Amino acid sequence: MEISSFFSTRDLNAWFGKTLAVRAVNMSFAENTVSAIIGPSGCGKSTFLRCLNRLHEEVPGARVNGTVLLENKNIYSKDVDPVELRRQIGMVFQKPNPFPAFSVFDNVAVGLKLAGIRKSTILKDAVERSLRMAALWDEVKDKLNDAGTSLSGGQQQRLCIARALAVEPRVLLMDEPTSALDPISTAKIEELVSELKKAVTIIIVTHNMQQAARISDQTAFFLLGDLIEYGATSQLFTAPKDNRTERYITGRFG
Amino acid sequence: MKQKDYRIALLNTWIEKSSQRRKVINWGVYVALSLAAILALIPLISVFSFVTFRGFSALDWDFFISLPKPVGEIGGGIANALVGTAILVGFGTLIGLPWGFGIGIYLSEYGASKRASAIRFTVDLLASIPSIVIGLFVYAAVVVPMKRFSAYAGGIALGILMVPTVARSTEEILKLVPIHIREAGLALGLPRWKVILRIIFRGSLGALITGVMLSVARVSGETAPLLFTALSNRFWSHRLDQPIASLPVQIYNYAISPYDDWHRQAWGAALVLIFFVLFLNLTTRWAMKKGTK
Amino acid sequence: MIRSKSHKDIHFADRFFAGTLQAIAWGVPLLLVFIAIFLTWKSLPTIRLFGFSFLTSQTWDPVQDQFGALPVVYGTLVSSFLAVLLAAPISIGVALFLTELAPSWLARPVGFLVEMLAAIPSVVYGLWGIFVLAPLLRTTVQPALAKSLGHFPLFEGPPLGVGMMAAGVILAIMIIPTIATLSREVFLAIPAIQRENALALGATRWEMMQIAVLKTARSGILGAIILGLGRALGETMAVTMLIGNRAEISASLLAPGQTMSSLLANEYAEASGELHLSALLEVGLLLFLVTFIINALARLFVWRSTLGKSPR
Numbered sequence A: 001m002e003i004s005s006f007f008s009t010r011d012l013n014a015w016f017g018k019t020l021a022v023r024a025v026n027m028s029f030a031e032n033t034v035s036a037i038i039g040p041s042g043c044g045k046s047t048f049l050r051c052l053n054r055l056h057e058e059v060p061g062a063r064v065n066g067t068v069l070l071e072n073k074n075i076y077s078k079d080v081d082p083v084e085l086r087r088q089i090g091m092v093f094q095k096p097n098p099f100p101a102f103s104v105f106d107n108v109a110v111g112l113k114l115a116g117i118r119k120s121t122i123l124k125d126a127v128e129r130s131l132r133m134a135a136l137w138d139e140v141k142d143k144l145n146d147a148g149t150s151l152s153g154g155q156q157q158r159l160c161i162a163r164a165l166a167v168e169p170r171v172l173l174m175d176e177p178t179s180a181l182d183p184i185s186t187a188k189i190e191e192l193v194s195e196l197k198k199a200v201t202i203i204i205v206t207h208n209m210q211q212a213a214r215i216s217d218q219t220a221f222f223l224l225g226d227l228i229e230y231g232a233t234s235q236l237f238t239a240p241k242d243n244r245t246e247r248y249i250t251g252r253f254g
Numbered sequence B: 001m002k003q004k005d006y007r008i009a010l011l012n013t014w015i016e017k018s019s020q021r022r023k024v025i026n027w028g029v030y031v032a033l034s035l036a037a038i039l040a041l042i043p044l045i046s047v048f049s050f051v052t053f054r055g056f057s058a059l060d061w062d063f064f065i066s067l068p069k070p071v072g073e074i075g076g077g078i079a080n081a082l083v084g085t086a087i088l089v090g091f092g093t094l095i096g097l098p099w100g101f102g103i104g105i106y107l108s109e110y111g112a113s114k115r116a117s118a119i120r121f122t123v124d125l126l127a128s129i130p131s132i133v134i135g136l137f138v139y140a141a142v143v144v145p146m147k148r149f150s151a152y153a154g155g156i157a158l159g160i161l162m163v164p165t166v167a168r169s170t171e172e173i174l175k176l177v178p179i180h181i182r183e184a185g186l187a188l189g190l191p192r193w194k195v196i197l198r199i200i201f202r203g204s205l206g207a208l209i210t211g212v213m214l215s216v217a218r219v220s221g222e223t224a225p226l227l228f229t230a231l232s233n234r235f236w237s238h239r240l241d242q243p244i245a246s247l248p249v250q251i252y253n254y255a256i257s258p259y260d261d262w263h264r265q266a267w268g269a270a271l272v273l274i275f276f277v278l279f280l281n282l283t284t285r286w287a288m289k290k291g292t293k
Numbered sequence C: 001m002i003r004s005k006s007h008k009d010i011h012f013a014d015r016f017f018a019g020t021l022q023a024i025a026w027g028v029p030l031l032l033v034f035i036a037i038f039l040t041w042k043s044l045p046t047i048r049l050f051g052f053s054f055l056t057s058q059t060w061d062p063v064q065d066q067f068g069a070l071p072v073v074y075g076t077l078v079s080s081f082l083a084v085l086l087a088a089p090i091s092i093g094v095a096l097f098l099t100e101l102a103p104s105w106l107a108r109p110v111g112f113l114v115e116m117l118a119a120i121p122s123v124v125y126g127l128w129g130i131f132v133l134a135p136l137l138r139t140t141v142q143p144a145l146a147k148s149l150g151h152f153p154l155f156e157g158p159p160l161g162v163g164m165m166a167a168g169v170i171l172a173i174m175i176i177p178t179i180a181t182l183s184r185e186v187f188l189a190i191p192a193i194q195r196e197n198a199l200a201l202g203a204t205r206w207e208m209m210q211i212a213v214l215k216t217a218r219s220g221i222l223g224a225i226i227l228g229l230g231r232a233l234g235e236t237m238a239v240t241m242l243i244g245n246r247a248e249i250s251a252s253l254l255a256p257g258q259t260m261s262s263l264l265a266n267e268y269a270e271a272s273g274e275l276h277l278s279a280l281l282e283v284g285l286l287l288f289l290v291t292f293i294i295n296a297l298a299r300l301f302v303w304r305s306t307l308g309k310s311p312r
Helices: A045-051 A082-088 A104-114 A120-133 A153-165 A183-196 A209-215 A233-238 A243-249 B002-056 B061-065 B079-109 B114-128 B131-146 B151-175 B179-187 B192-203 B205-220 B247-255 B260-292 C004-042 C044-050 C070-101 C104-119 C122-149 C164-188 C192-200 C205-214 C218-234 C237-242 C260-270 C274-305
Strands: A007-016 A019-029 A034-038 A062-070 A089-092 A171-175 A201-205 A218-223 A226-232
Touching (some): A019 A226, A034 A045, A034 A209, A045 A171, A045 A201, A082 A089, A082 B002, A104 A120, A104 A153, A104 C205, A153 A171, A153 A183, A209 A233, A218 A233, A226 A233, A226 A243, A233 A243, B002 C070, B002 C104, B002 C122, B002 C164, B079 B114, B079 B151, B079 B205, B079 C004, B114 C004, B114 C218, B114 C274, B131 B151, B131 C004, B131 C218, B131 C260, B179 B192, B192 C004, B247 B260, B247 C122, B247 C237, B260 C122, C044 C274, C070 C104, C070 C164, C070 C205, C070 C218, C070 C260, C070 C274, C104 C164, C122 C164, C164 C218, C164 C237, C192 C205, C218 C260, C218 C274, C237 C260
Parallel strands (some): A034 A218, A089 A171
Antiparallel strands (some): A007 A019
């Protein structure tokens, strides 16, 4: 497998207080691919993901050290502004969480508005494009002024994806984005992920191995804060190198 | 793809332009919020230091055991006001405690119905009625018919003021008792009222007393409702149907007087009052913290 | 084996117990209704005699038996609004500081101290106001205002220290804990994930506060401010000691005034005539109704935004 230098981590450690949650992880992600991270709950996969857009450090008592390179630039170096960085590395969370008191339109436009873009033609364009990319435009184009929270759960999650896409991120982090959704909405989002990788690099944390197998190019297996195995999805699920991986994917774990 | 690159390049220039301004605003807000916190604490610090420094010089043994001196004479103390406050608060507790406990038990044990939420709402409203209105009401309902200010009237006013705080703290505390304890009691074949009184209420008694102490702390500083009811008195008074002195009213009367010596005593009395109120507040907090651990 | 007689007894005792508690609890709404009716009944003489002009007349003269409450209504509204104007931004700032900015080792003691502001008795604030705040206003703040803004009617007149401005400032200090602690609860009720959503979009911390906290908490903040207003409207001792106690309407914040509650506190002892007593009770009734409505409204707002958590 060719390792691209687009986005990678070197010896990344993350702590909660004195607890080491992620231990010396080295990973690279190629551009325009989908990488899945699997592992039992509490294995540090979500924490690892939150280190990639420097959100982990916002938790009181949390600490990170190590290197995360985005196109050879360490995002943890002193001259990087986490605010600007988080625009380039978008994130979608487990529970759909449109901002209450914001309309559908404003939910998508909010990132651009924050970035200082006021011109309504640009905003309208961007909102429509993002909603189309999130496969939501046809469903909401007549209710752009309704509250974002008035949509169904699956629609809300796609709204959050559109919101993240609107600011043109390079990378999209997804933290178990379908775990709160019904099967039909889940299928829609999985379909969407495969479509979206043409535009952004996607890293998705999931507790659902079938999902990882369906949508990802590479898969990583985490256990107790360690990266156990990382490789092409087809290979990891059929011929894992580590027997802990094998035990996990065959359901014999714990 | 080309079009996309152009769009992103445009976006980046926009963002570049605004990012410095956003950072500055962000820091400005940090400063403003910290200033707000400092500004809010200045009066607290100022009140405490003035009360402590000015009040301390007024304190001596005599201050606690003497009666007020007539106008013009230097000296005198707050002995009758201390006793008066104790009597008024004690009398108020006699009214506020059972009534508040009753409501609290009702709200926690039978509080799921719509009717109970309506009562809960009115309890909160009673808590927000200005204390001077309660005083005025007691004045018109008790003082005017009796044709005299009295400790009774003052106690009734303070009692009414205690009800909402006692009731709500009782409710909150009893709700902390896990449901399985109730069920265990009922499963023993005990009737519900016995479970409530013997197991739940008695089991939480320590915490409940803490709640009562907080409301005692609150009413012992109340002045306005006492003006209309207990009035004040320069002498020892042990009869409940007579006007009676109290610490807050004495602070008020001394503070608005034109005499320096009374001002000095007002600060001294304020120090005693604040010390008492804070002592109750801090010990109850400490007890609560210990209780939740 | 269940003996049917004792079973019945248990049933009766339980019902009796529940009934007694319910009766005790119903005492509160009954008391509120009784207060309203009683105050109305006792103020019938002035209600009959003056009718609506009680609210529009500016003369309050117990000697001539002329009673108009306009100056005290005006004084109450102005001092309370001034207080809210000063206290609301500071309180919301404090609440944001406590929930969004300060690390917990700092937020806990500062939050505790702000709560302690509420524990200081009103009369002690009044004492402090007379001997610390009023002189400060008289010697420093008010001359400066008169010098720079003296041509506005709002800041006209001699610097007395005591007056509408002093009352507004002391009320502001007293309602800061109310607004700040309630807003803090409302902010804390907002899930952390919503803040992370904003940060993940590339918001600065302040932008995060705006879109994830303030905008969501709008109705809760409004409720907290209205509750603060309610407290300011009925606050008595500190105001009585600082407002100057003159029932006149003046455009200047430097001039003395009178509020409904300070009027009551000042005239309680001399209400000899039936009409004077009735007029005072009508003022009390007004104060009761105003605070009642304001608080009912505020609780509705706060309740809506903390999703049923009791507004305390």
